[in-house]
Amino acid sequence: MWVCGHSERVAITFALVHTAAGMPIRITKNIRISADCHSWVKIVSMVTGRVIVLRDTNRFHHFKGGACTCKDYW
């Protein structure tokens, strides 16, 4: 499901596999995250119970329990 050409999904999936359960995940993107991936990361944060911090060119996104601190405005 993450094979879509969006590198942030690959990076987050990799981090999920290679970090201990409960560890927050930090990802840095040098381009703006797509709306599609933003929704995907929210679902991942809900399903896995992980905190995911994603920094893109404009701001930080702090995903937790299926929500993002940017309130879907970025």
Ligand SMILES: [Zn+2]
């Ligand atoms: Zn994307």
Ligand SMILES: [Zn+2]
């Ligand atoms: Zn966000």
